[in-house]
Amino acid sequence: MFQPGELKVYSDHMAATTGRDDSQSSIRPMMGNEAIARGAWEAGVKVAAAYPGTPSTEIMENLAKYPAQDLHAEWSTNEKVALDVAIGGSFAGVRSLTSMKHVGLNVASDSLMSQTYIGVNGALVLVVCDDPGIHSSQNEQDTRIFGQLAMVPVLEPTDAQEALDFTRLAFDLSEQFDTPVIVRSTTRLSHTRSLVQTGERVELECKGFLEEPRKNVMIPGHARLRHGALIEREQLLRDYLETSELIRWEPGSEEVGIITLSTAYTYVKEMMPEASVLKLGASYPLPEAKIREFCVSVKRVIVVEELEPIVENALKVMGLKVEGKALFPREGEFSTEVVREGFEKAGLLPPSVKLETIDVQPMARPPLLCAGCPHTSAYMALRALNSRVSGDIGCYTLAAVEPLKAIDTSVAMGSSIANATGIALAGTEPRPIVATIGDSTFLHAGIPPLINAVYNNANITVVLLDNHITAMTGGQNHPGTGRNLRGEETHKIDYDALIKSVGVKWIKTIDSYNMGSVYQSLREATEYKGVAVVILDRPCVLDPVKLKGPPFQVNAEACTGCQTCMNLGCPAISWTDELYEGHHKVTIDEAACIGCSLCAQVSSTNCIEPVAAPQKS
Numbered sequence: 001m002f003q004p005g006e007l008k009v010y011s012d013h014m015a016a017t018t019g020r021d022d023s024q025s026s027i028r029p030m031m032g033n034e035a036i037a038r039g040a041w042e043a044g045v046k047v048a049a050a051y052p053g054t055p056s057t058e059i060m061e062n063l064a065k066y067p068a069q070d071l072h073a074e075w076s077t078n079e080k081v082a083l084d085v086a087i088g089g090s091f092a093g094v095r096s097l098t099s100m101k102h103v104g105l106n107v108a109s110d111s112l113m114s115q116t117y118i119g120v121n122g123a124l125v126l127v128v129c130d131d132p133g134i135h136s137s138q139n140e141q142d143t144r145i146f147g148q149l150a151m152v153p154v155l156e157p158t159d160a161q162e163a164l165d166f167t168r169l170a171f172d173l174s175e176q177f178d179t180p181v182i183v184r185s186t187t188r189l190s191h192t193r194s195l196v197q198t199g200e201r202v203e204l205e206c207k208g209f210l211e212e213p214r215k216n217v218m219i220p221g222h223a224r225l226r227h228g229a230l231i232e233r234e235q236l237l238r239d240y241l242e243t244s245e246l247i248r249w250e251p252g253s254e255e256v257g258i259i260t261l262s263t264a265y266t267y268v269k270e271m272m273p274e275a276s277v278l279k280l281g282a283s284y285p286l287p288e289a290k291i292r293e294f295c296v297s298v299k300r301v302i303v304v305e306e307l308e309p310i311v312e313n314a315l316k317v318m319g320l321k322v323e324g325k326a327l328f329p330r331e332g333e334f335s336t337e338v339v340r341e342g343f344e345k346a347g348l349l350p351p352s353v354k355l356e357t358i359d360v361q362p363m364a365r366p367p368l369l370c371a372g373c374p375h376t377s378a379y380m381a382l383r384a385l386n387s388r389v390s391g392d393i394g395c396y397t398l399a400a401v402e403p404l405k406a407i408d409t410s411v412a413m414g415s416s417i418a419n420a421t422g423i424a425l426a427g428t429e430p431r432p433i434v435a436t437i438g439d440s441t442f443l444h445a446g447i448p449p450l451i452n453a454v455y456n457n458a459n460i461t462v463v464l465l466d467n468h469i470t471a472m473t474g475g476q477n478h479p480g481t482g483r484n485l486r487g488e489e490t491h492k493i494d495y496d497a498l499i500k501s502v503g504v505k506w507i508k509t510i511d512s513y514n515m516g517s518v519y520q521s522l523r524e525a526t527e528y529k530g531v532a533v534v535i536l537d538r539p540c541v542l543d544p545v546k547l548k549g550p551p552f553q554v555n556a557e558a559c560t561g562c563q564t565c566m567n568l569g570c571p572a573i574s575w576t577d578e579l580y581e582g583h584h585k586v587t588i589d590e591a592a593c594i595g596c597s598l599c600a601q602v603s604s605t606n607c608i609e610p611v612a613a614p615q616k617s
């Protein structure tokens with residue numbers, strides 16, 4: 001139960017650190033990402049840039065809800081561009097932020113690794129959201145390792161209040177210690193709501209551009225000097241953390257001390273409320289003296305951290321006897337159950353009474369493309385053409401599974417074209433080699449590999465799946481939509497001109513809903529010697545507006561159960577109990593059908609037809 005008194009005490013505690021004026025504040029429920037945006041706004045952020053990615057997307061969407069005169073907020077073409085824009089804001093002397101999902105930092109890391117040497121002028125904050133449990137990502141990496149590599153502080157909020165407070169504080173620390181600062185979130189924090197006490201925005205004077213080439217220009221002679229500055233900065237940050245309220249010692253039993261952080265803290269408090277706890281609001285760098293003091297105050301020390309043993313290993317390097325990953329998994333998302341099991345293994349909790357389980361599994365429901373998804377036709381055709389398909393990251397990755405099962409590889413954003421190039425240049429693949437890539441992904445990281453494919457004379461077909469939106473992450477604008485983050489009109493990419501300009505000679509734009517043309521053009525493209533590009537053009541059925549055309553129906557008498565339409569994997573089509581010569585017939589859910597007509601086009605018996613419009617009386 002929420003105790004207003006408790007929250008007040010807590011907010012007083014952080015208000016001292018963040019400089020928040022609580023007389024101006026209000027309390028309301030906020031999602032972690034909304035709280036991060038609020039913290040940045042309160043800190044006076046002026047430039048904010050991001051590329052969408054679950055679970056980080058709502059940070060920039062919420063920042064864009066603040067007035068344009070307060071800050072510039074943008075969708076950038078990719079995470080490196082976003083970080084570079086934020087770095088530009090910092091160079092200009094204003095507080096700047098970029099946000100991204102964990103894999104986004106791989107893309108942005110080249111700039112981060114230099115910017116950490118440069119430091120900041122206006123504050124520079126990177127909010128990076130990890131995805132333990134891989135709810136919606138291509139891997140499960142731990143951003144804290146990047147913090148160590150770049151030697152930048154990593155703040156780790158536990159709940160939405162801390163998400164706001166730590167983000168706000170991150171801007172101050174960035175300027176105070178001349179460093180980019182990472183605020184690390186995870187899916188559980190980013191997407192969970194809890195009560196948050198908000199404050200007011202601070203308006204800061206722009207510092208102006210700092211004319212200091214030896215700091216701003218990373219040539220070897222300058223970088224050598226700056227590396228030493230980084231090491232000094234790390235020590236200063238350690239000293240700061242020794243007494244900072246980011247590191248909270250909660251005294252308890254001397255039998256066991258638990259060092260924990262992020263959302264794992266809440267599971268620890270629930271499972272072991274009597275233990276001594278050292279809560280780390282920052283996982284890098286670590287305040288050694290405080291940690292040693294904590295460790296000698298208890299008989300046994302256990303580190304509870306999700307994903308990699310970052311803190312555990314650091315403590316072991318310090319010569320401390322601690323336990324951690326021997327008890328808790330290194331993969332997957334934590335929960336109270338996972339943490340309880342770890343404490344049971346440690347002998348700290350009695351084995352829990354295992355609940356009687358019912359041996360009935362829910363029906364497996366594989367993820368599917370939407371009814372009427374314009375990506376479907378490409379994969380039907382590519383399968384019919386027996387193509388070797390390098391896929392990419394987007395909704396269309398779902399075509400890798402049954403029933404379309406038409407994608408052979410999927411690595412990382414923008415990889416498809418160069419993967420296909422490599423397969424082609426290996427000279428061993430007899431099947432037509434095709435790369436499929438969405439419009440947002442193409443603009444993110446697909447253009448350099450297309451240039452490369454032309455430059456190196458690869459024999460490949462590139463299918464640009466242009467659904468006019470970034471669908472996978474919930475429908476964000478990008479340069480191909482002609483609208484920016486705030487929905488304002490801006491320049492719209494002309495794909496045809498862009499693709500021709502890099503030297504592609506064979507290019508066709510086709511309506512994704514015209515099955516015959518899709519098949520025919522893909523066949524011609526795969527027969528072409530060189531790089532051929534087919535642009536499949538149709539808006540997403542969900543974004544920016546939900547589409548609903550006149551639905552189709554199955555003429556049950558004519559249906560022979562041939563199942564050709566079922567191969568589309570359309571969720572509006574299902575089997576009935578009715579049989580025709582041993583085969584189940586099919587039916588269409590009119591409410592779900594959006595009238596794309598693809599099923600009618602592929603049907604071998606012409607048994608699918610539009611639902612007759614009701615007669616007007």
Ligand SMILES: Cc1ncc(C[n+]2csc(CCOP(=O)(O)OP(=O)(O)O)c2C)c(N)n1
Nearest residue numbers: 053103393394395438439440441470471472
């Ligand atoms: C480096 C990286 N950044 C962001 C994401 C999140 N993400 C996954 S797919 C995708 C783009 C999907 O848009 P598009 O290519 O247009 O395909 P659609 O989903 O619209 O079919 C994004 C932003 C990611 N997986 N990796």
